[in-house]
Amino acid sequence: MAIHQEGHNKHNFRLQSSASLTLSGEARGLKGLLPFMGPAFIAAVAYIDPGNYATNIAAGSAYGYTLLWVILASNLMAVLIQMMSAKLGIATGKNLPEMCRDRYSKKTSIFLWIQAELVVMATDLAEFIGAALGLYLLFDIPMIVAALLAALGSFAILELQRRGIRPLEAIITGMIFVVVIAFGIQVFFAKPEAGPLLSGLLIPRFEGTNSVLLSAGMLGATVMPHAIYLHSALTQRRIVGNNAAEKKRIFKYETIDVIIAMVIAGGINASMLIVAAALFHKSGLNVEDLDVAYQNFDQLLGSSAAICFGVGLLMAGLSSSSVGTMSGDIIMQGYIRRRIPLYLRRFITMVPPLAIILLGINATKALVLSQVVLSFGIAFALIPLIIFTSNKKIMGGLVNRKITTVIAWLIAAVIIALNVFLLVDTFFG
Numbered sequence: 001m002a003i004h005q006e007g008h009n010k011h012n013f014r015l016q017s018s019a020s021l022t023l024s025g026e027a028r029g030l031k032g033l034l035p036f037m038g039p040a041f042i043a044a045v046a047y048i049d050p051g052n053y054a055t056n057i058a059a060g061s062a063y064g065y066t067l068l069w070v071i072l073a074s075n076l077m078a079v080l081i082q083m084m085s086a087k088l089g090i091a092t093g094k095n096l097p098e099m100c101r102d103r104y105s106k107k108t109s110i111f112l113w114i115q116a117e118l119v120v121m122a123t124d125l126a127e128f129i130g131a132a133l134g135l136y137l138l139f140d141i142p143m144i145v146a147a148l149l150a151a152l153g154s155f156a157i158l159e160l161q162r163r164g165i166r167p168l169e170a171i172i173t174g175m176i177f178v179v180v181i182a183f184g185i186q187v188f189f190a191k192p193e194a195g196p197l198l199s200g201l202l203i204p205r206f207e208g209t210n211s212v213l214l215s216a217g218m219l220g221a222t223v224m225p226h227a228i229y230l231h232s233a234l235t236q237r238r239i240v241g242n243n244a245a246e247k248k249r250i251f252k253y254e255t256i257d258v259i260i261a262m263v264i265a266g267g268i269n270a271s272m273l274i275v276a277a278a279l280f281h282k283s284g285l286n287v288e289d290l291d292v293a294y295q296n297f298d299q300l301l302g303s304s305a306a307i308c309f310g311v312g313l314l315m316a317g318l319s320s321s322s323v324g325t326m327s328g329d330i331i332m333q334g335y336i337r338r339r340i341p342l343y344l345r346r347f348i349t350m351v352p353p354l355a356i357i358l359l360g361i362n363a364t365k366a367l368v369l370s371q372v373v374l375s376f377g378i379a380f381a382l383i384p385l386i387i388f389t390s391n392k393k394i395m396g397g398l399v400n401r402k403i404t405t406v407i408a409w410l411i412a413a414v415i416i417a418l419n420v421f422l423l424v425d426t427f428f429g
Contacts, residue, residue, distance in 0.1 A: 015166065015238065016239060018034070023249055041257070043261070044265040045175075047075075047227065050313060051123075054288075056272035057273070057280075058217075060273040060274065062214065062281070062286055063281070065200025066206075067206075068197065074223060075262055081382065081385070082228075086234075086235045086258060087389060088385065091251075091398040092236070096228060096229050096388070097330060098333075099394075100335065112335055113331060119225045121349060123224065124352075126366075126370040128151075133146070133290055133291065134146075137306075137310040147354055151346075157319065158325060158346060161322075165238065180264060185308045186301075192275075197277075219418050219419070222269065225374065226331075228381040228385055280296060290313065297309050376419070376423065379415075386405065
């Protein structure tokens with residue numbers, strides 16, 4: 001363990017040294033930006049997890065390009081939310097759960113911890129099942145075998161975290177770009193129509209109650225509570241500003257990191273819906289299951305497109321499941337000052353998805369249900385984040401501008417209202 005810690009410290013020292021050259025003005029341009037790149041890419045993995053696959057493909061196959069604007073709107077919301085989360089870590093040196101523990105009562109902190117752990121379990125359910133489903137589709141092996149292989153893969157990624165943040169950022173970023181390439185190829189094969197695509201992207205509209213419900217699911221699959229907790233932790237001690245001016249410069253660079261990562265994540269989500277609209281909706285197919293989507297890709301475009309879909313699903317599932325485990329560790333340490341080994345946490349969170357696979361429950365339905373649980377947790381992460389980042393005593397020079405706070409509260413109201421609608425429809429509809 002000492003060897004791993006030593007390697008971790010060396011990476012952090014090099015990172016801080018490189019960043020200090022930028023902050024002093026000695027390093028500029030791309031060289032100056034590079035030390036600050038990475039945290040948003042890890043957080044962005046939460047925005048392209050297998051839950052997004054399920055909702056985006058269902059939306060594209062059922063309504064064509066009509067709900068493409070929902071992805072654009074969700075992504076713009078995500079940019080602001082992740083910027084605030086990153087800013088909290090930079091300004092305070094603490095992550096969101098730690099801030100909640102310091103500011104709220106012990107009972108409130110325990111409640112927030114329990115609901116956040118449930119959110120992480122729901123997240124992990126979607127991500128782990130997605131990775132297993134990717135292996136199952138690609139190699140035609142039993143789901144339980146695929147699940148065990150997915151477990152080995154996620155353990156391997158977690159091992160990188162122990163060796164330092166930069167190797168982890170590198171492998172996660174690489175996996176994101178594999179997903180980008182996979183869906184880029186699919187969009188090329190699908191040949192979407194430009195006119196309807198632009199109309200769906202730029203003109204907000206719905207087609208009945210079911211499209212509103214699906215939009216709420218898409219939003220719930222995009223704005224992830226655990227990504228809000230995680231991003232503040234990724235920036236809190238990564239590069240430390242010695243004064244207010246340095247903290248502002250760090251945030252400026254982290255803002256660029258957020259915008260780039262979120263644009264890529266939004267592009268992937270849009271590609272999922274575009275491909276489903278161009279292929280399935282155009283062919284009159286209403287595709288809700290990911291294994292059915294894989295088979296239809298094979299029939300309509302050939303095995304290459306189907307393989308791209310499976311590889312993208314596998315990469316998204318593996319990378320996001322590891323990020324979910326990291327989030328759980330941060331949540332427990334932050335709220336209740338307790339920590340369990342990452343490997344033990346990873347093992348515990350594997351139990352529910354393994355049980356679902358062994359029981360033969362439909363994997364895609366389990367993914368969609370997990371999004372309902374996720375929607376429950378968004379308010380408990382988002383509201384404290386807005387309160388803290390709007391407080392000048394907490395944030396100093398990085399406090400939200402008034403317009404930022406107003407927009408953030410409007411976003412929170414929209415997200416919470418849509419998720420209440422989703423929950424009511426799911427349980428009482």
